Amino acid sequence: MAELQREQPPSRHATNWFLNDDHLRIINSQCLDAATALRHQSLLTDFKKTLDFSPATCSLAQLASNSTQWVDKQVTLHGYVGARRVANKTLVFAELHDMSLTSIIQIVSSVTKNVDSISRPHDLLRDLEQHTPVVIQGTVKGRQAPKAGQSSKDESKPMIIAGVEIKLDNITPLNAFPKDLIVTSDTVFSPEKRHLQIKHDKSIRDALIFRSKVSRFVRDHLADNHGFEEFETPLLFKSTPEGAREFLVPTRNPGFAYALPQSPQQYKQILMASGISRYMQIARCFRDEDLRADRQPEFTQVDLEMAFASDEDVMRTVEDTVKALWEKMLPGAALSEAFPRMTYAEAMSRYGSDKPDVRLGSEIRRVEYMLPVDLVSKIGPLSDPIVEVMKVAISDDPATTRKFVSTFMDSPEAASFISNPEGQPGISVCDSRKPLQGLQTFGFEAAEQLEETLDLQDGDLVVLQARKNAAFAGGSTPIGNLRLALHRFACKQALLPPHDPQMFEFLWVTDFPLFTPTSIEPTEPGQGGTTGLTSTHHPFTAPKTAADVDLLLEAPLEAKGAHYDLVLNGVELGGGSRRIHNSLMQEFIFRHVLGMSDERVGNFRHLLEVLRAGCPPHAGMALGFDRLVAVMLGRESVRDVIAFPKSGRGEDLMVGAPTRMSDGQMRTYGLQMAAKV
């Protein structure tokens, strides 16, 4: 009980005359309150100063376009403070940048009076942080032309307006620009600072504006020349897996969810069945995929569909639109009169790819018939393989080519080719100073034949690759991938010239197999059924000809689809197909060719129902819009033409999305975290 006797802490309401801790705390907090109030008052005061600002008399571009007519006029201009030069205490030059980063005008402030007297505009022009948004009031004055170098037409840099400058009367800062943000013309900002990148990197700004103009042109051209109207289709759709994994959107009806569409495919087919004759939409689409190969979880496509139309009608319409688009937006580029066409089988055999980059040359040929039997048996573990060969003209000096080969083979890029289970590539270098021109491995006869067939020159690389003797499936063959890798590597090493940015090699690839063995492609959620077949594109694609229809019963893997891809410079811009417009036929494909369960077929009940109601034949296409714009501008990544792209992990690093769901949010949707297994 002794503990109860210990000294009591001072009472909260003690009346001793000296200040206790509580008093100090109260006074302290009152001081803090006073400081906070002062701070608030000051920020409100600062904000008030920026509430009323004069509208601009004109933009800098307007001033630039006819500068002399403005001389001696009073103007108000909006913009950002740029580089400054303080000549002396009485004379300051500063640049004013406009918002579009295209024009700069020089602002001059000179104070002739006693330099000790206060000139707030003068001081502000001298002292404001660069990049501060301001309103400038002043008088337009004639000016000696700037040095010749500055008026050069480099479109990526803003142009300084020659001939006039602004004599400063007043300047009003409209916001602060913090000292801790460092911006130079070369700064590459982290994705968290996307706003600074867009603000200071003219190439991104230009790409976004280009993108806007492309979308307007495509809409207008399809409407004015081909009778399309734009129809908006729902984004809160239902889960009907036809390819990639779908994002779900839970509803407050517990256990129920919408799905975000991978494309407007089903709704546009419903529109065709609804008597719409020409549908188009620049549509947002969603895929919850692992983001390999420069893909985004949300992307935009130019989507179109035509009733009473065949594959030919769609290809003609798209080809015309693409040509008109290039003519309008890239007038310097020359396109072939009609885009060449190639079947899938031809593309795969000649280029080892279903989206061949025909600019590269290096066509692939089958050569197993001309090779010595022992060579064929040596180049890989396969018995009776197909053997293919291609030439890559790396250099005209065999030594350079040999060095290139060994560098390449030591690089990580070569790893997948060396470990190819069908055998690694056999590489020779043509060299006239060596026996059989360096093609000894081939034996005398084959070496001679190859030299002639491939028109071999000194320094040419000759690549030999075996593959299984089977029909093509999938998007590429190892030798096709190697073709691209060797060219890319040689470009990086400056052995091959970079691509001409004005060179656009379009190509239609057609006659894809309608189905692919499920084992070839990585199994996507919901694709295919129980028969081991997967739709190569989607299960709504029609067989190409009557003969292909007949193959469905006996040899569905041999049936060709009425599908077509538009390929440009080795990039798939988009694809389309004639669709199955007959309900019974569609159900037959679902059930008997793909082996879908009743439940899976039930997911498509709405589609079968609308096809049943006298749906006309129809065909359509979708062009990847992000990719289209990127290729037009020669950008490597779609991220360069999207204002706010997601990272490789699907995150918007600037706003910080996605975020952790709160308990309350989960509760709203009747959900909780799954128990760990």
Next chain:
Amino acid sequence: MAELQREQPPSRHATNWFLNDDHLRIINSQCLDAATALRHQSLLTDFKKTLDFSPATCSLAQLASNSTQWVDKQVTLHGYVGARRVANKTLVFAELHDMSLTSIIQIVSSVTKNVDSISRPHDLLRDLEQHTPVVIQGTVKGRQAPKAGQSSKDESKPMIIAGVEIKLDNITPLNAFPKDLIVTSDTVFSPEKRHLQIKHDKSIRDALIFRSKVSRFVRDHLADNHGFEEFETPLLFKSTPEGAREFLVPTRNPGFAYALPQSPQQYKQILMASGISRYMQIARCFRDEDLRADRQPEFTQVDLEMAFASDEDVMRTVEDTVKALWEKMLPGAALSEAFPRMTYAEAMSRYGSDKPDVRLGSEIRRVEYMLPVDLVSKIGPLSDPIVEVMKVAISDDPATTRKFVSTFMDSPEAASFISNPEGQPGISVCDSRKPLQGLQTFGFEAAEQLEETLDLQDGDLVVLQARKNAAFAGGSTPIGNLRLALHRFACKQALLPPHDPQMFEFLWVTDFPLFTPTSIEPTEPGQGGTTGLTSTHHPFTAPKTAADVDLLLEAPLEAKGAHYDLVLNGVELGGGSRRIHNSLMQEFIFRHVLGMSDERVGNFRHLLEVLRAGCPPHAGMALGFDRLVAVMLGRESVRDVIAFPKSGRGEDLMVGAPTRMSDGQMRTYGLQMAAKV
């Protein structure tokens, strides 16, 4: 052990000579297989016949526009079989409808030969189900002009092409039209059959095409006349509740989700901070709300934002665009030179609504000063109320008006007004044959004053309503709602004429209070903070004037926001505001005015960060696009201008969305159903 001796069942491989059950089963299933195979073969055969069909020579519209030039030409036409008339065994007439439901041409088939001989085209034309999609081949023939009545220009009906008809050579059906679907010109289909409604209801088709043209015009006008470009902003955004509840999109990172945006508000502000000068987007937006009042969980808005701009700049731009849009799309309508403006306080006091329908007249006035004290105390439970009065000119016959009043008061529409806790409305009918013109309740003096002020005539309805003596808050007052209800009811009873569809009364409503007491509006998730204040629109709205900034510290409820609504015929088309462009000011509003927690403020870190980086002043607006199109076309519901609207319960009844999440889907997203509490 006796049981082991029981008779063995017949062996599966028993060789007895008679057929056992197994045999029957096998034979049966072989027959079934054969039947199935036959059925499959037949459906494939049918499908093959529709694979190749000839392209159309021209559309019916092209044929109609210059029909004589086609006479005696062979043509191929696409369309749907319409009404038929079988004159006799050798002569059939049928209509061919085009896809756009605008033109019809007559097809004639006559067989001159022995009628027993087979003429497949003739038989098909006679027998095909109406609405079957077909290819017609035939010869254009001159034709006597049809009866005068048929060429009348009723745009809602397709027009029969006069002067020519098609002599049938061949007809190919491209799909079946099932007999169980009954379609007449008046059928109203259930939402499950939206495709049939779109196909057969020309008014919906026309609305969707009109919608497409409106969106193109708005884009083009903003680009060509005001320098806007369209920027696409992400739909996979993050949860930052600023108003309505957001839909969430779970990711495969367990517990993490994107949110679908309520509007591109934050991204467009980021674009302003990124140096973009004029942003626009026709953007999809999402709200997980209870769908009162003709709202959709996903909707489209015309969204725009301008840098270095004030509220006036935005209002001018939108007003110009809207006027140009009306001029282009509704050339008959006359709009006022400049849209009138009205403050929120004025709109609430004169019309009892923040989106007044000024077409109705019936202005509201305060009259408590002129009423006898005992009357004021009688009309409701409030002490010292505001009392308002309005006149509704129902009829010029007092008896008719009295009947209207009693019908209205007995209707469900009146219930909320009768149960108004601030007192029920006092209703009198002006009647010169009664003492004090029927206004006895008001007493002699007030009755006389009222009669003069309201310019009362026989049969006018006079409505008196009390309300609390307090500042306006929220969107309407009871008397304002009663004003609308009485007019609506009188229109339904044909006592007031329907609105002139060419009459468009635009109005800007401005000077809204920046904040609303949280108790006034139903609490939305995430709105407001701990101070009992909610942003009237959203927390990014700037105070209107310097005086309003000062009010933030002491009397925030009195501060006006730089917000403006565009109202048309009593419908809010959209709203916008000048935004807070200063990071410190924005944080001050979040923390100190709204009382948001650190966590809530943290949600907006990205916004504070971009405002901090020298963001210029900016202002913008969003117009509800579905609503805009509906009002332009005089449609009651946005559902009439959306291709695939959701039901009142947020369902797409045609495709059947939303659906139950499968266990696999839940597992993918690390979720499970919450345990029942």
